[in-house]
Amino acid sequence: MSLKSKYNTLSPRRERVAEGRVRAVLMDGAMGTVLMSRGFSVQTRFEEMNESCPDLIREIHRSYIKAGVAVIVANTFRAGDSEKFNRLGVQIAKEATAGKAKVFASIGPRGEKSDFLQQVRALEQEKPDGYLVETMMAWDEAEAAAQAVRKVSDRTLIVSFVPTLKEGLKESLQRLRQIGVDVIGTNCGRHPQESLAMIRRIASSDPGPWLARPPAGIYPEVLPPEEFADWIKKIANAGTAWLGGCCGTNPTHIKKVLQKLLL
């Protein structure tokens, strides 16, 4: 069976996945490192490309949709308070999906100025299907971001931490659930092994649902798709429902994950 016809037969399942009615919800992989593989430097402010190269951003989203994902993440991770870059990011993602996948807005860490309200208000104007607060490195900052989202929106809310956080985890997870976070998880780091360990720590004090978007390694030294997908399978078997990739992953990794999850 050709890949194309195989994926065509998957669409009803993909629909169910998008609605959370099956065990796994497949999300996309990286945007930043895919742009770096196309020759853009790590110094590029990738969110400005929503204005300067929207076609390229749209094309990368489409390559993930072709790989079979149920959810793509808009290019708004470091858009900060810029109304323009936040709104463009969600608009481009929606154009790319054409209704075939859900669009989540990304909110990244800010360090000192943990005031996310302006960013959420900008994103909400474009009606994303949900919010992914990701790569969080501090509990209080994650809580501030979650509170800002809940002040403005009742859409699906995911909060995801780097896998190195340990102290204070149990109390923070409880506070996040009280704020109204729907899914809690981990992304980024150096290796999927860390993500699996973090999911096990979260699982020891939280009932779920959980998310994991592991890196494929430290770009450009990345795991081959097959090996990455084996790790995702282990993380799924640990009870993680929302799955995707972070730095170093590309549509080939995600396509392999979908194949493994369906086995």
Ligand SMILES: [Zn+2]
């Ligand atoms: Zn990452």
